[in-house]
Amino acid sequence: MTYFDQATETLPRDQLAALQLGKLQAMSKELWGRNAFYTNKWKSAGIAPADIRSLDDLTSLPFTKKGELMDDQAAHGPFGSNLTYPIEAYVRMHQTSGTTGVPLKVLDTSESWDWWGRCWGHVLAGAGVTASDRLFMAFAFGPFIGFWAAVEGARKIGAVMIPGGGRDSQQRLELMRETGTTVLCCTPTYALRLAEVATELGFDLASIPMRATVHAGEPGANIPSTKQRIQNSWAAKCFDHAGASEVGAHSFECQEQPGGTHLIESEYIAEVINPLTGEAVATGERGELVITNLGRWGFPAIRYRTGDLVRVTTDRCDCGRTSLRFEGGILGRADDMVTVRGVNVFPAGVENIIRRFAEVDEFRITVNKVKQMDEMDIEVELCEGADPDVVHQLAVKLDSMLSFRPRVHHVARNTLPRFEMKARRFHVKLDS
Numbered sequence: 001m002t003y004f005d006q007a008t009e010t011l012p013r014d015q016l017a018a019l020q021l022g023k024l025q026a027m028s029k030e031l032w033g034r035n036a037f038y039t040n041k042w043k044s045a046g047i048a049p050a051d052i053r054s055l056d057d058l059t060s061l062p063f064t065k066k067g068e069l070m071d072d073q074a075a076h077g078p079f080g081s082n083l084t085y086p087i088e089a090y091v092r093m094h095q096t097s098g099t100t101g102v103p104l105k106v107l108d109t110s111e112s113w114d115w116w117g118r119c120w121g122h123v124l125a126g127a128g129v130t131a132s133d134r135l136f137m138a139f140a141f142g143p144f145i146g147f148w149a150a151v152e153g154a155r156k157i158g159a160v161m162i163p164g165g166g167r168d169s170q171q172r173l174e175l176m177r178e179t180g181t182t183v184l185c186c187t188p189t190y191a192l193r194l195a196e197v198a199t200e201l202g203f204d205l206a207s208i209p210m211r212a213t214v215h216a217g218e219p220g221a222n223i224p225s226t227k228q229r230i231q232n233s234w235a236a237k238c239f240d241h242a243g244a245s246e247v248g249a250h251s252f253e254c255q256e257q258p259g260g261t262h263l264i265e266s267e268y269i270a271e272v273i274n275p276l277t278g279e280a281v282a283t284g285e286r287g288e289l290v291i292t293n294l295g296r297w298g299f300p301a302i303r304y305r306t307g308d309l310v311r312v313t314t315d316r317c318d319c320g321r322t323s324l325r326f327e328g329g330i331l332g333r334a335d336d337m338v339t340v341r342g343v344n345v346f347p348a349g350v351e352n353i354i355r356r357f358a359e360v361d362e363f364r365i366t367v368n369k370v371k372q373m374d375e376m377d378i379e380v381e382l383c384e385g386a387d388p389d390v391v392h393q394l395a396v397k398l399d400s401m402l403s404f405r406p407r408v409h410h411v412a413r414n415t416l417p418r419f420e421m422k423a424r425r426f427h428v429k430l431d432s
Contacts, residue, residue, distance in 0.1 A: 120153025132156030188220025195233035222329030225355035
């Protein structure tokens, strides 16, 4: 079994809690009077660092929402007031993908960037990556934080990092073969796109000695049928990871793959709440993930409402790690759910059905209101030579699984967009 930091990853839970509390207390004292955003927020709530005497006291602190950080940057541009140190102390600037609006800028000091690297060290070690591996980073290295921190993680592990920016898919495939790449880092969508391009070119993926793929940036590697398709395409084990620009790389899938991801509890505290009431839910119940990072003092996130839905278990994993796990990884987003004909629908659930059909290369889902009736339209591109009747079979399967029948349309090859980073396949147009 490969660990990044076996001592902390296998700590008894009472010792792990003591470690978290010590880090939380030290961080809150550092922020008080230095970080204007959190100092003002806590003063308004009548809370001071001295009030945090146990982990239970964390719940006395107010939640942080992304909208607050966005408003703060708009009022105190360009970087906002969630900065603990003078701007001269910061060495990195990245930003969120902007999928849901204007990108949020995030800054890191040298110390917090090193923390990012340690978190990604956990992610890579969880997938069994060692110094003998060659990691290919198949992304564009733009301002979106993407796999930038994975580069630091590779350095911590001692593996060879091969950058794949500035190349098209064919060139990336060829470079992976030339360099003997053993681990691919990219979004789940792009792993499937590379496999699609390989098929179109007659490129033999078996000529690349790939043994593992590590994914981030979007759901997919936690969706069973998508995970299986990636593994079948690459003949390599597929590993999930979750994180966000605002909070860091917080959870990863281990080699045992118990059906979920481990939280890096030495670096994070997780809470799970009812997204409507804000109240804590019982262990094992589905709810919204609220996360506090413990090592990013320059741009902290305290009780940050991620909008991600998770289900927690503390059952011991066969890998030996004692950290809590998110069963099934990130299950979806609280704000992604739509109701179609009285049925609550999550994009990940629909994708899990569609990806079971190997004939489907790409798809797009649109929810519209037609004559006051909610309708779901699904456009699908099929593999070259696939029987078009599979579209009808897909419609029947969706009907049986969702309890309503979406309108499934077969579109011509290369009609739908392809994605390197976060895919945008789900569109809601209910105001039309």
